[in-house]
Amino acid sequence: MKTNYLLPQKFKTIGIAMLVPTLLMAVLFLFYDFEFPFLDFRVFSIINDPIMGDTEHFKFIEDNITNELIAVFAILSLVFIAFSKRKVEDELVANIRLKSLLGATYINYLVLLFCILFFYNFTFLWVMMFNMFTLLLFFIIHFNFKMIQLNRK
Amino acid sequence: MKNSLKVERAKKDMTQAELAKLVNVSRQTINAIESGDYNLSTILALKISKVFQVNVNEIFLLENKDL
Known part of the structure; x- marks a missing residue:
């Protein structure tokens, strides 16, 4: 592929x-x-x-x-x-990668919505700063967790 | 979608790893297809049917829930 x-x-x-x-x-x-x-x-x-x-x-x-x-x-x-x-890239890995990106996007924006509603002033500035990186971070964690699960089968 | 991949492999005395190598995917992918955890692409289905020299729908069958 x-x-x-x-x-x-x-x-x-x-x-x-x-x-x-x-x-x-x-x-x-x-x-x-x-x-x-x-x-x-x-x-x-x-x-x-x-x-x-x-x-x-x-x-x-x-x-x-x-x-x-x-x-x-x-x-x-x-x-x-x-x-x-x-190391091994095939269609299942591509499928997992895509699902993980979707999952990470949902998680990232759910967390952001929560922070918009409950964090104010300077604390919210910290949230915005970390939010620059959290989508990628959530994706890396989600994808690698799924790959570990797959490799155990 | 159900499949008889395991049966076809057994007929040819082929391991998951051997089939995986022939169709250029990982052993885990073959395992996920066999256990019904992953719906494979048309290209991979055709490649697998070519290995076993049968028609695609002799290995992969639609179920009522897919219709």
């Missing part, structure tokens, strides 16, 4: 290798406000809406890009892990 839209198998290893330091950096950034001083750059922003001051459009601004790099690496590593080929 053709699986044109999946990444090569080695991307899973690359994804795991990228995810470990990214998670470590995320913990340091979120709980200890850690930023690399050498990542202070002049970056191009389409919209910049600072707490103090007016909204700016299409301007170069000064920013430390530690958090941007953490988010980029987290998304890339999760996509690599989620959508790389398995």
Whole structure:
């Protein structure tokens, strides 16, 4: 069966290798406000809406890009892990993958609906931040759980 | 959909792994088809029938609940 839209198998290893330091950096950034001083750059922003001051459009601004790099690496590593080929790819695996994506989407948005109704102010901002990654995370957990179940048969 | 895949395999004294290799899928996929947990594609059904040299509907049969 053709699986044109999946990444090569080695991307899973690359994804795991990228995810470990990214998670470590995320913990340091979120709980200890850690930023690399050498990542202070002049970056191009389409919209910049600072707490103090007016909204700016299409301007170069000064920013430390530690958090941007953490988010980029987290998304890339999760996509690599989620959508790389398995050793054996056949139509049953493709079927399980599709069902897992559907299941993960349902779970993700059920959790988000719950959070919209019961979490407010800054806590909701945290929810939105984690929600960038939870769809992929739920998919990886669901799919791998189903594959373990299948391999036991 | 029910199937007589297990019977056809037994006639040819073929294991799930051997059939899986011939039709280019995993052994687990053959097991899932045999136990009725997975409805296979037309292409795979045709490949399997080719291996056993019988018509597709001699192995795979529709049940009333499928109609």
